[in-house]
Every structure is written in C-alpha cells, then in structure tokens.
Amino acid sequence: MLPSCKSSSRVLLRAILPFHILPLVTATAIPNGAEQLQPLLLYLFVIFVTTKMMAEIFERLNLPAVPGEILAGIALGPYALHWIPSNITLSSVAQIGAIFVLFSAGLETSPRELIDVSRKALVVSIAGVIVPFILGFAYMKMRHETTVESVFVAAAMVATSIGITARVLGDLKVLSSRTAKIILAAAVFDDVLGMMVLAIVTGAASTQGVQWLHLGVLTGEAVAFALFMMFIGPPLVRQLRPHVEQLSTQNASLVVALAICLLLSWLAAKINMAAIVGAFFAGLIFADYAPRWNLIPRVGGITAFLAPFFFFDIGARFNPRLLTGNLLTMAIVVSLLAIASKVIGCGFPLIREGWPTVFRVGIGMMPRGEVALIVALVGLQTGILSQPVYGIVVIMTVVTTILAPPILRYLFRDEISQPHTENVPAAVQL
Numbered sequence: 001m002l003p004s005c006k007s008s009s010r011v012l013l014r015a016i017l018p019f020h021i022l023p024l025v026t027a028t029a030i031p032n033g034a035e036q037l038q039p040l041l042l043y044l045f046v047i048f049v050t051t052k053m054m055a056e057i058f059e060r061l062n063l064p065a066v067p068g069e070i071l072a073g074i075a076l077g078p079y080a081l082h083w084i085p086s087n088i089t090l091s092s093v094a095q096i097g098a099i100f101v102l103f104s105a106g107l108e109t110s111p112r113e114l115i116d117v118s119r120k121a122l123v124v125s126i127a128g129v130i131v132p133f134i135l136g137f138a139y140m141k142m143r144h145e146t147t148v149e150s151v152f153v154a155a156a157m158v159a160t161s162i163g164i165t166a167r168v169l170g171d172l173k174v175l176s177s178r179t180a181k182i183i184l185a186a187a188v189f190d191d192v193l194g195m196m197v198l199a200i201v202t203g204a205a206s207t208q209g210v211q212w213l214h215l216g217v218l219t220g221e222a223v224a225f226a227l228f229m230m231f232i233g234p235p236l237v238r239q240l241r242p243h244v245e246q247l248s249t250q251n252a253s254l255v256v257a258l259a260i261c262l263l264l265s266w267l268a269a270k271i272n273m274a275a276i277v278g279a280f281f282a283g284l285i286f287a288d289y290a291p292r293w294n295l296i297p298r299v300g301g302i303t304a305f306l307a308p309f310f311f312f313d314i315g316a317r318f319n320p321r322l323l324t325g326n327l328l329t330m331a332i333v334v335s336l337l338a339i340a341s342k343v344i345g346c347g348f349p350l351i352r353e354g355w356p357t358v359f360r361v362g363i364g365m366m367p368r369g370e371v372a373l374i375v376a377l378v379g380l381q382t383g384i385l386s387q388p389v390y391g392i393v394v395i396m397t398v399v400t401t402i403l404a405p406p407i408l409r410y411l412f413r414d415e416i417s418q419p420h421t422e423n424v425p426a427a428v429q430l
Contacts, residue, residue, distance in 0.1 A: 043084055044093070044309075050076060051308035064168050064405035069308050070398070073315020080320060084312075094313035097306035098163045099279040103261045104303045105166035105184065106283020107290045108175040111234050114185050114284065117178065118230075121185030124346045128186065128365050129193045131345030132157040135337045143330060149389050152379040156372040156393045157338050159194040161401065162187035163276055164367035167307060168405045174415050179357055183364035186346065188226065188277060190365070194375075221271040226281070229264070233285030241289060253293035257286050318398045322391035331395035338396050339403070342366045360411045367404040368397045 054068030076083040084090070136157040140150035165187060169180045244256050261282040268278025283290075283299075290296050322331075347362030376393035379385035385393075 040089060043087075043090060046076065047072075047084060047090075047309055047312050048305070051312050055308070062409075064171055064409055066164065066167055066171070066311055066405045067402045069311035070315035070402055073312035074318050074320065074398075075315075076312075077316030077318070079316075079318065084316060086316065090309070091313060093306070094310045095275065097303075097308070097310035098276050099261065099265050100299065100303040100306050101163050101167050101170075101310060102276040102280040103283045104296070104299050105162075105170055105175060106280040106285075107287050107296050107299060108170065109181060109184060109284055110287050111230055111284050113178075113181055115230060117182045118185055120350065121182050122189050123349045124182065124186040124361060124365070125189035125193060127349050128160070128190060128342055128346035129158045129197065132338060132341035133197070135341045136334065139333060139337055145389065148384050149379075149386070152375065152385055153334065153389060153393060155194075155197050156368065156375040157334070157341065157396070158190075158197050159368055159372050159375060160187045160190045160342070160365045161367045161372070162190075162274075162280065163310065164401055164404060165364050165408075166280075167311075168408050169364070169412075172409060172412050172415075174412050177412075177415055179360045180364075182350070183361055184280075186361070186365060188280065222273050225268065225271060225273065225278075229281035229285060233281065234288060237285050237289060244293075251298070253289075254295060254298050257282070257293070257295055257299070260286070314401060315398070318394055319391065322388075322395060327388050327391060328395075331392045331399075334392055335396045335399040338368065338400050339366055356411065360408070363404055363407045363411060366407075367401045372397045 050072045051069040054072045055065035056068075058065050058068035073084075075081055078084070078086045133154045136154035137150050140153050141147070145153075162184065165183055166175075169175050169183070174180050175184075240256070244253050247256075249255055261279050264278035264282040265275040266278070268281075269275040286293075286295060322328075342365045343359065343362030345362075346365040347358035350357050350361055372393060376385060376390050376397075380387070380390045
C-alpha cells in the first residue's frame with residue numbers, strides 16, 4: 001500500500017532537502033523514506049510505460065491513443081491483474097493529468113471564437129442534459145428500480161467528460177475547427193448544469209431536501225466565474241504581458257501560465273465546479289499569447305507525461321467482474337441510451353448545419369468519464385445506490401469513454417486528411 005497524502009509530503013521532503021537539513025524537518029530515518037518512495041516510483045513507471053505502449057499500438061492501428069490507455073488501466077488495475085493498487089496518491093496524480101489535458105485544450109482555443117459559438121453551445125448543452133436524464137430515469141423505472149436510484153443513474157447520464165473529448169480532438173488536430181469549439185463550449189456549460197443536477201438530486205435524496213438558496217449561490221458563482229474568464233481574463237493577460245516579458249526568470253511566461261492554471265483550477269474546485277474547467281479557462285485566457293510565448297509545445301510536454309495517468313485511472317476504476325447476467329443486460333441498455341441521448345439531445349439542435357455536424361457534436365459530448373463516476377460515487381457513499389446499480393454506471397462510463405474516440409476519428413476523417421500548415425517553433429527547454 002502506498003503512503004497517504006501526509007506521508008507522501010514527508011517522502012518528498014526527504015527526497016528534496018539536503019541531508020544536513022533533514023534532521024530539523026523530521027526524525028524519520030532516510031532509508032525508511034526511500035523505502036516508502038520506491039513503490040510509488042515503480043507504480044508511476046509501470047503506468048507510464050504501459051499506457052504509452054498501448055497508445056503506440058492503437059495509433060499504429062490508426063486508432064486514437066485514449067482507448068489504449070484506458071484498457072491498460074483496466075488490465076493492470078486492482079480488479080484484473082492487481083499490479084497497480086487503488087490509491088489516493090495515484091488518483092491525485094491522475095487528476096493533475098486531467099488538469100493539464102484541459103489546460104492544453106484551452107491554449108488552442110481562441111476566446112473570441114468560443115464566444116461566437118456560445119449561444120449554440122448553450123442550446124446544445126441544455127438539450128444534452130434534458131434528454132439523457134429523461135431516458136435514463138424512464139428506463140430505470142421500467143426495470144422497477146427505486147425512484148432515488150433511477151434519479152441518480154439519470155444524473156450520471158447527464159454529465160459529459162470534457163477531458164476525454166478535449167484529448168481526442170487534440171490528438172486529431174481539429175481543436176481549431178468550429179465544431180470542436182461548439183463541443184468544448186457545450187461541455188463547459190454542461191459542467192455547470194451537471195453541478196446543478198447533482199446538487200438537486202443529492203438534496204432531494206437527503207432528509208434536509210434541496211437547499212435552493214445554497215444552490216442559487218453556487219450557480220451564480222459558477223456563471224460569474226465562466227463569464228469573468230471569457231470576457232475579463234484575456235484583457236487582464238494583455239495588461240500583464242509587458243511585465244511578464246520583462247521578468248528575468250527562465251521561461252517566465254510558462255511559469256506565470258502554470259501558476260494561473262493551478263490558481264484557477266483551485267478556484268473552480270472551491271465553488272464546486274470541476275477543477276479541470278478552471279484549467280480550461282486558464283488556457284483560454286492565455287490562448288491569444290500562446291504562439292508568441294511558445295506555450296503550446298512546452299505545456300504539451302508536461303501534458304504528454306501526466307495525461308496517461310488520468311486515462312489509466314479511468315480504466316482502473318472498472319471492475320470486469322460486474323459483467324454478469326441481468327446486470328450486464330441493464331448496463332448495455334443504459335450505455336446505448338447514453339449514446340443515443342447525447343446524439344439526439346446535443347446533435348439535433350444543430351440539424352440545420354448538416355448531419356456531419358449533428359453526429360460530430362453528439363458523439364463529442366458522449367463520453368461520461370470521471371464526471372459520471374463522481375455522481376455515482378456520491379450515491380454509493382451516501383447509501384443511495386446499491387453496488388449493482390453503481391456497477392451499471394461504471395460500465396456505462398467505460399463504454400461511452402472507449403467508443404467515443406474511434407467514432408470521432410471516423411467522423412472527423414475529412415478534416416484529418418486535409419493538410420495542416422504548422423509553424424514550427426524554436427526549441428525551448430523546459
């Protein structure tokens with residue numbers, strides 16, 4: 001078993017501080033600290049190498065890398081080969097990986113272009129919340145499940161994982177397309193709406209009921225945060241630019257961008273939005289200066305290291321032993337409804353733009369990823385969801401997450417085949 005968060009901090013201190021300072025910090029012997037650090041380093045090595053190997057295999061098969069990284073997590077995780085245990089330290093590393101996936105996506109998305117599609121994205125997001133919720137709730141009630149469990153499964157079907165889609169669109173090099181911007185903007189709105197749905201469902205299931213005042217405050221904070229980042233953030237960076245360029249610190253622009261990314265991730269989590277949404281907005285406010293400061297390739301190097309841990313963690317949460325009998329049948333139906341509901345709800349509002357756009361946006365909003373797992377975990381921890389129903393949500397999450405990348409590659413095949421003109425930046429050391 002790996003060390004806890006507190007013990008992990010002590011391990012890092014022992015690894016970083018000079019020997020003559022260590023006795024002042026902790027009385028624990030250095031060999032013991034080294035022994036605690038060894039398993040963590042080994043697990044990180046195994047995860048990184050196996051995910052990269054699987055990604056290479058999938059890319060050689062002309063498939064996106066993400067499903068390969070997720071399958072590595074399923075195979076090596078605590079429910080299959082038991083090579084990598086379930087641990088809070090590894091989960092924390094995975095969440096940091098998700099933050100950088102979204103930060104990278106934000107750097108490649110112009111705020112002005114995102115604002116241009118925001119109206120359509122909001123319509124897509126609202127319809128993409130209503131349709132999955134209705135279909136999920138109706139099916140679970142048809143199976144004679146309790147109302148509370150039906151509501152939680154429906155709520156889990158609502159949420160879109162922006163991290164999965166952003167990584168796939170980035171791998172396909174289509175983040176600059178209008179369709180990709182609609183997907184990313186809708187996914188941001190979807191996170192705010194998903195937060196509201198989760199708060200309502202959890203409150204309704206509790207003895208205290210829904211605290212509407214608290215919910216209104218949270219919603220107001222989330223909306224204000226998003227508007228501030230889209231309209232006020234970029235001008236602030238414009239004012240900050242001369243001061244950043246005068247700093248003597250090596251890679252000053254990268255240092256400032258990373259600091260803002262971590263700050264906004266924390267602020268987003270503080271107001272009960274996903275931290276990855278804050279990271280996306282952080283990238284967004286630096287997007288106009290990313291080419292000038294050469295941020296995309298430098299942040300991309302960090303993302304290439306950390307992102308595999310995020311996708312491995314998603315796979316590691318899946319228990320293959322849940323695939324049995326009646327549970328499997330229900331999970332398959334819920335998964336199909338989860339796919340169809342996003343295509344219908346998110347795609348059909350764009351029917352005037354043609355069927356290719358309908359399917360691209362619908363499939364782009366399909367992955368549930370970590371967001372659905374969070375909803376299900378809340379239900380499990382509060383005793384609202386049973387283990388079998390929790391398993392249905394997990395299977396639905398894995399199915400939608402694994403299927404989306406190859407389908408997106410097929411749907412975007414025309415744009416992928418078009419030649420891309422890229423400015424090759426000068427080499428910069430991290």
